Amino acid sequence: MDSPFDRTGLRQHVDNNVVSAFEQAIRAAPDVRLNRMNPLKFAAEHGLDLTETISGFLHATQRGIFELSWNVVCSTCGGVLHAAGSLRDVSCETYACALCVWDCEPNLDETVEVTFTVDARIRNIGAHHPDRLPLWQYTRECFWSSGSDLPDNLEPFARNAALAAFEVSSGSSVERFLELHEGTAVLFDPVTHSSRFLEVEGSDTAAMQEVAFSVHGSRGVFETVRVRPGTVKLDVQNLTSERILPILWEVGPALKEMVSRRVPVLTASRLMSSQAFRDLYGSSVLDVNQHFKITRLSFLFIDLKESTQLYGRVGDLAAYDFVRAYFRVVGQIVESEGGAVVKTIGDAVMATFPAPLQGIRAAVAMKKALQELSVARGAREQSARIGIHCGPCLAVVMNDRQDYFGQTVNMASRLQGIASDRILATEAVMEDDDVRAYIDGSGLVTEGFTEKLRGIEPEQAVFAIRA
Incomplete structure (x- = not known):
């Protein structure tokens, strides 16, 4: 731990087993396990009472051990479309998912989850510095929600559905030569939440095909480009002030199976029906x-x-x-x-x-x-x-x-x-x-x-x- 927390003060309000589980996790768990922690999963893994666990996370947050986040989650792919430290900062209007082209209405018992991340003063983890995370670690920890049942090391698993993945620094561009077969692919950047679709159709061609995409930083789904099966030169230009991490996903069974893997989460509705939450947050x-x-x-x-x-x-x-x-x-x-x-x-x-x-x-x-x-x-x-x-x-x-x-x-x-x-x-x-x-x-x-x-x-x- 970077900084010890007050166990004695916490134990006055929280079950001893929950406090011990917190301490064990903060001391020894991999960074990914301390980011967007899912209280339901945490309670199940440690054999804890769920009500006591939720209460424990809330009291620990009040003492600066964790940070609470309200996340609007796409019901189709499980991606986090918006994260806020307060529900007051979540809009009642719809949020658009650029990966699966779906409008998500913030619904407190279906599409708004609550997660907890260890405070940087207690333990400094990779998610506190998202701009330094490797591509697949960023995608795992910063895009997908606590309800996405994905392995800690996402890359080997995701490679079944990804045709290409690369980092593009601010103001630069990257070229990739790809052999594409008939079907649909989506170039999605989890940093800017922007996407472009490639429709691969028609007869095979031996001619080199060139496709250029510019990422401006605006969220949303932009143009769809149609190409024929064969070799495609993909040129991605980053016009934003930060790095981007575009991934070319093949729209098919592997991607569908990946995004459909879910576990129960602490929904906003469930949290707001917790007595500890009402007592602490009023x-x-x-x-x-x-x-x-x-x-x-x-x-x-x-x-x-x-x-x-x-x-x-x-x-x-x-x-x-x-x-x-x-x-x-x-x-x-x-x-x-x-x-x-x-x-x-x-x-x-x-x-x-x-x-x-x-x-x-x-x-x-x-x-x-x-x-x-x-x-x-x-x-x-x-x-x-x-x-x-x-x-x-x-x-x-x-x-x-x-x-x-x-x-x-x-x-x-x-x-x-x-x-x-x-x-x-x-x-x-x-x-x-x-x-x-x-x-x-x-x-x-x-x-x-x-x-x-x-x-x-x-x-x-x-x-x-x-x-």
């Missing part, structure tokens, strides 16, 4: 004018039933202590299931979870915990209304707080309002394979019916869940 993650789409997020609303009568029955002080304990227990359960408390509304709590199963397990645990809390306080059993729904929504800032907006949120809230002392879930939740397996294996009883929810058309299929 409402600073989004700008008031931003609104990002999320295709699927699970919402849970819980509210104490007849809480007003509770105050009258046991007195203000005892009721206040009970409600505080209830909030604390609910928060602990939400965090243990990898979710986050978004806000409280009176005696109600709104929480989010990356997946429906986490919301269902949390709901069952909340009901049990509330019963135990009532017994411990010597009070009559206090029940709660719980509603769970999953679906698309928008991540927004409302009332100076990172929040969520849309019909999915409304449906979860409406369910909680009619739940009486039950757990109510929508059909979207109950159709989830993991939820069905959990309910079947837990002995829970479900009862389906249709219900008209206020302000929502048409009637909805609703399921009551009882232990």
